[in-house]
Amino acid sequence: MIPASLIPMAEPIPVPWAWFDVLLILTFTAHILFMNALLGSAAIGLVRTVRGNDGLMHDVGQKLPPLLALTINMGVAPLLFLQVNYGHFDYVSSVLMGGWWLGVIAALLFSYYGFYAYKFKYDAMSPGRRNTLFVLSLAGLLYVGFMLTNNTTLMLLPAAWTQYFENNGAAFLNWGDPTLFPRFLHFMLGSIALGGLFVALLGQWRKIDEYVDSGMAWLTRATLVNLAVGMWFLIALPRDIMLGFMGGNLPATLTLVTSLLASAMLLAAGFQKQPKRAATWAVLTVFFMSCTRHWVRTFFLAPWFRIEDTPVTHQYSSLYLFLGFLVVGLALTGYMLKLYFKSRQGRA
Numbered sequence: 474m475i476p477a478s479l480i481p482m483a484e485p486i487p488v489p490w491a492w493f494d495v496l497l498i499l500t501f502t503a504h505i506l507f508m509n510a511l512l513g514s515a516a517i518g519l520v521r522t523v524r525g526n527d528g529l530m531h532d533v534g535q536k537l538p539p540l541l542a543l544t545i546n547m548g549v550a551p552l553l554f555l556q557v558n559y560g561h562f563d564y565v566s567s568v569l570m571g572g573w574w575l576g577v578i579a580a581l582l583f584s585y586y587g588f589y590a591y592k593f594k595y596d597a598m599s600p601g602r603r604n605t606l607f608v609l610s611l612a613g614l615l616y617v618g619f620m621l622t623n624n625t626t627l628m629l630l631p632a633a634w635t636q637y638f639e640n641n642g643a644a645f646l647n648w649g650d651p652t653l654f655p656r657f658l659h660f661m662l663g664s665i666a667l668g669g670l671f672v673a674l675l676g677q678w679r680k681i682d683e684y685v686d687s688g689m690a691w692l693t694r695a696t697l698v699n700l701a702v703g704m705w706f707l708i709a710l711p712r713d714i715m716l717g718f719m720g721g722n723l724p725a726t727l728t729l730v731t732s733l734l735a736s737a738m739l740l741a742a743g744f745q746k747q748p749k750r751a752a753t754w755a756v757l758t759v760f761f762m763s764c765t766r767h768w769v770r771t772f773f774l775a776p777w778f779r780i781e782d783t784p785v786t787h788q789y790s791s792l793y794l795f796l797g798f799l800v801v802g803l804a805l806t807g808y809m810l811k812l813y814f815k816s817r818q819g820r821a
């Protein structure tokens with residue numbers, strides 16, 4: 474079986490590919506920031522409950538349903554842009570994962586319901602019951618994250634797709650890929666770090682110093698460990714790709730170096746316990762790391778596909794319509810947020 478014969482033909486795209494790649498990276502950055510606040514603050518709340526203090530879990534529990542909604546909404550946009558430019562890889566890996574991939578919908582529904590129930594039925598449930606629900610809802614999020622790492626790595630490896638025929642057509646995960654675990658762990662530790670930052674920002678907003686101290690401690694410790702896991706991820710990459718990030722490809726190396734500098738600034742703000750400054754560096758770190766991740770995709774796909782070869786039809790009307798809706802949508806969202814923070818509930 475020749476793996477290249479399994480790759481569908483690239484569909485023509487209406488405007489040059491760079492539009493979609495830039496929008497993909499920007500919206501993916503937003504998705505990951507919300508996902509980090511969601512998953513990280515939930516995990517930190519849970520650890521504190523296990524240690525005997527469930528106050529933080531209760532407080533972040535109030536924020537989890539909207540954070541989950543925002544994570545999902547911000548996930549839809551990169552999914553669409555990914556499908557435009559890389560659909561002939563991403564659709565195949567999704568189909569090969571079969572039930573594992575479809576299970577994401579069930580896990581998301583479960584976690585969504587679980588966090589809603591935790592928030593709105595808090596007093597009606599016994600501590601044992603609501604804590605179990607919280608743990609299961611968090612496990613649902615971990616399942617979704619792990620499936621996304623499986624999908625976004627399997628799409629890069631057409632040579633691994635032939636397993637389908639060796640497995641008698643059964644769905645499979647990307648277990649054979651040495652980058653799978655370091656990559657997933659890298660995302661999860663990033664979530665703990667930015668979850669800590671979210672707790673610190675909550676503490677600053679509510680004037681609870683203990684949340685600021687504890688949140689910033691989670692941010693710095695998880696980021697330090699994540700530097701080591703990032704190194705593991707780098708050396709788990711195929712040798713030529715790893716060397717690309719170590720001077721072999723100048724733009725890719727500069728992107729990685731910029732991400733590392735941004736994370737150093739994030740750490741410095743963390744040690745100085747300045748949540749707002751840390752938040753600015755966190756956004757920049759996640760953005761540059763997303764660009765680095767995009768280089769990883771480009772390098773992995775290079776033997777199979779060059780985005781520059783995708784046919785372009787130069788039909789700009791849908792792009793103008795999209796940009797128009799984006800501007801109006803952002804203005805309306807800003808207005809709604811302004812009204813929300815003016816309201817009594819928003820100030821509370």
Ligand code: HEM
Nearest residue numbers: 501508544545548549551552614617618621622625656660
């Ligand atoms: C709420 C639970 C979710 C969690 C914990 C989560 C977590 C993640 C993680 C960890 C990644 C990075 C995977 C990797 O590169 O190794 C990722 C990527 C992605 N997520 Fe989510 N996600 C969630 C929900 C969603 C939803 C509901 C959607 C779509 C509707 C979505 C769309 C995406 C897309 C498209 C990517 C890949 C983008 C790209 O490859 O450039 N996510 N997500």
